[in-house]
Amino acid sequence: MEDETSMEHQLDDHQATPVHVVRRHVSPQTIILRLGTQLNLAKYPTYEVTNAIGVAAGFTAFEVRDVNIKARTLQNLVAATSGRESATQKLAGLRSLTLNGKRLDVTAYVAAEAHHARCVVHGLPKDIPDDQLLSIISIEDRHIVAARRIGQSDTILLTLKGATVPKEVKMGLWLTKTQSFRPRTVQCSICLNIGHRADVCPTAHEFTRCETCGQQFPGSQKPERTAHECEFKCFNCEGPHCARDPQWPKKHQADKLARIAAERRRLRSTPTDSTGPQISQTSQSRPTKPTKNNYQTIRFCRSRTVWRHGAAPLLRLRAASTLLNPAPVR
Incomplete structure (x- = not known):
């Protein structure tokens, strides 16, 4: 961690008074902001969305220079990256923002670094909130960076320091086994599109689709409770199968590409070991000419x-x- 002292000026009785402010620089962290189904990012200018986030977080002039925000319209979420500790704390604590006079709820969490290990555990009751997960779950001789629930299920995603995945995790008094987290593409159960989850579907209030035939219905109506003729026809590829069929070939291909991309990010961000043996230039032998x-x-x-x-x-x-x-x- 590096400390750098900057200088601000406060006006007091028409006189500029220098005030020293300590800037604490840390390794850049990415904060994911989910705005839920209340907002379709594709329909709003990115400039307005990022400004609304900055106002809600209360960034100072110095923090604004160290924050970069990108809108991921396909996933319908926002990714904010900063190397300043105070800015990342404000982003992680963001719970709501105002856009065009409308108040929107925000779910913020720290994105896992690529070189950290991730695993999942099943069976934790759904009534336990996410802010209590770190106090319940423990692993011997390992530090848990983050813990969050996947959707509304009983599955918990754990992010750990280190490259290896532990075999067992203790949740309260219960010692249970873990499973390696395999990155895969997500598919919405409302609009059936690939790339985002149902809890952030931008068209959830407008319409929903039948998983079997792909027919479109109003957002407040459940297709399975509607008497309509159904034939197997995938909404994405028009093949003779259900749109959420786990054996869908294109879904398998997308999952494979997601795992490859995650592995590439892990290899790029894995810190190099500088404590290994170093070979000096004087000890290196020069290659001779072949006979x-x-x-x-x-x-x-x-x-x-x-x-x-x-x-x-x-x-x-x-x-x-x-x-x-x-x-x-x-």
Whole structure:
């Protein structure tokens, strides 16, 4: 953590008085803001939404410079990133905002870092609020960064420090097993679109669709309670199956891409270990020129490899050339 002292001016009796303010910089954190089904982000200018968030959070002029907000219209949520501790605390504590004179409820939580381990546990009663989860759940010798409920289910998503997933978690007096969290694409049960959940569906008050045939009904009407002719027809691909069929091929492909993207983010953000053995420049040996026989062998192998397998294995051949002619250690 790095402390940096900045200077503000307060006007007192027409005289500028310098006031020293300590800015505490931390590693950038992302706060996810869910506005629920009350707001369709695609229908509002992003500039107005971000300004409303800034006013509701009460950012200072210095905090505004360190906060970046992006609207994810497909997921119907807002992601705010900041490296200033005071700004992230204000964002995480945000519970409501006012947009165009309308008060909107906000659910805010800290997004998990890619190099943190995540797992799920099942069976926790639904009447336990999220703010009590950290006091109930404990893991031996592990620090729980965040805990939140997935939707309205009895499944709890845990974010832990470290790269490994524990086998067991203690919830109160109950010792239960964990399951690894597998990222996958979410599908709305109201509009049947892929990319957002039902609790943030932007069209929940306008209409809902039948999972079997994709027919559209008013938002206050349940399709399963309506007498209508139903035939299997997927709303997304028009195939002869239910829109929420777990065996839907395109859904499997989307889940696979989501897991690949999560793994790439984890590899990019994994901190490097700087405590490992370091090799000084004086101890590194310089490669010597290959002898005539070894040079001919490498040249022959290189030509056959390029002809059969392309130029990709040439890097391994270069390493083989060094191994055939080791340099003397000084």
